[in-house]
Amino acid sequence: MDRDISIKAGASPSDERNRPTLKTIAFMTGLGVTTVSRALKDAPEIGVETRKRVQLVARQIGYRPNRAGVRLRTGKTNVISLVLDTREQIGGFVSDMIYGISEQLAQTPYHLIVTPHSRNHDPMEPIRYLVETGSADGIIISQTQPDDPRVRYMIERQFPFATHGRTTANGEHPYHDFDNRAFARIAVRRLAERGRKRLALLAPPSSLTYQHHMRSGFMDGLEEIQGSEVPLTSVTNEHTIDEIRLATIELMNRRSRPDGIVSGAGGATFALVAGIEAAGLRLGQDIDIVSKQSFRLLPLFRPELHVVQEDVRLAGSELAKAVTGSIAKAPLNTLQSLVVPTEVISPRT
Numbered sequence: 001m002d003r004d005i006s007i008k009a010g011a012s013p014s015d016e017r018n019r020p021t022l023k024t025i026a027f028m029t030g031l032g033v034t035t036v037s038r039a040l041k042d043a044p045e046i047g048v049e050t051r052k053r054v055q056l057v058a059r060q061i062g063y064r065p066n067r068a069g070v071r072l073r074t075g076k077t078n079v080i081s082l083v084l085d086t087r088e089q090i091g092g093f094v095s096d097m098i099y100g101i102s103e104q105l106a107q108t109p110y111h112l113i114v115t116p117h118s119r120n121h122d123p124m125e126p127i128r129y130l131v132e133t134g135s136a137d138g139i140i141i142s143q144t145q146p147d148d149p150r151v152r153y154m155i156e157r158q159f160p161f162a163t164h165g166r167t168t169a170n171g172e173h174p175y176h177d178f179d180n181r182a183f184a185r186i187a188v189r190r191l192a193e194r195g196r197k198r199l200a201l202l203a204p205p206s207s208l209t210y211q212h213h214m215r216s217g218f219m220d221g222l223e224e225i226q227g228s229e230v231p232l233t234s235v236t237n238e239h240t241i242d243e244i245r246l247a248t249i250e251l252m253n254r255r256s257r258p259d260g261i262v263s264g265a266g267g268a269t270f271a272l273v274a275g276i277e278a279a280g281l282r283l284g285q286d287i288d289i290v291s292k293q294s295f296r297l298l299p300l301f302r303p304e305l306h307v308v309q310e311d312v313r314l315a316g317s318e319l320a321k322a323v324t325g326s327i328a329k330a331p332l333n334t335l336q337s338l339v340v341p342t343e344v345i346s347p348r349t
Contacts (some may be wrong), residue, residue, distance in 0.1 A: 018051045020038050082115065083127065093312055184213075185218070245278070249275045
């Protein structure tokens with residue numbers, strides 16, 4: 001089992017003995033321990049000014065609830081677990097996701113841990129561990145499949161969760177997603193505006209839900225512009241940079257090479273550009289690329305690139321809202337969000 005990584009560093013035994021407690025806050029504010037406890041929980045029977053004063057003192061002295069004590073009293077851990085594939089690293093995706101979740105959780109009792117897992121192992125393993133041991137109150141997962149066994153398992157056990165990405169066979173559940181169908185469609189339109197009609201798609205693996213969305217939008221776009229597809233099926237945007245570069249060189253050396261590419265991931269676009277240039281072609285003249293990016297490096301790397309921005313920090317924030325809402329049993333329609341991109345950012349002139 002992969003070990004959880006806590007985002008808020010744990011204290012040493014000596015720190016634990018000296019850590020601020022409810023009694024510390026009570027002494028500093030002149031209030032009773034019960035009043036302090038209720039004020040920290042935003043209890044409505046405690047006056048607004050008293051709550052603000054108590055919470056300010058708690059922040060200033062670095063007060064954190066004792067999670068072991070909370071669990072004994074309430075049965076809750078106040079932990080949210082973000083389960084991430086260890087390969088989700090390119091372009092700061094992980095750090096931005098964590099930032100967005102952590103920022104949203106900062107004003108709540110919840111504490112974020114990251115539970116890494118490898119695709120070489122059963123993806124159900126970390127989910128079963130978290131649910132069966134009660135190590136978290138809620139779980140966030142990504143890389144969803146159309147029929148995702150992790151989602152099915154948590155629904156069956158009525159365990160609070162949220163997904164980065166949708167599913168199609170698991171019924172309704174909390175999620176945040178980026179509309180990859182809309183992304184691919186506007187990407188094709190932009191390429192058509194550049195006079196490009198022979199297009200290739202560098203897509204995610206077919207096992208993932210968002211591949212189906214992206215490919216559907218790509219095909220809709222091709223039909224709309226009366227274009228044709230040049231298949232790029234030997235690699236996905238999750239292959240290594242070198243694998244994508246070599247596949248791109250082969251693609252560019254074909255007699256019927258594409259004059260435009262839609263790229264489903266910013267990290268993979270670096271490899272596309274390397275392959276195009278290794279084949280002796282010029283970006284922006286012989287071929288154009290429209291790429292999705294979750295960071296802002298692509299236009300700095302090659303100004304000729306067209307990009308569509310995906311805000312991963314926003315995704316983290318929305319996922320934190322969804323999973324805490326799931327724990328609180330909020331209405332399902334308030335726990336689902338979808339960002340629909342409408343703009344392709346043009347190359348710098």
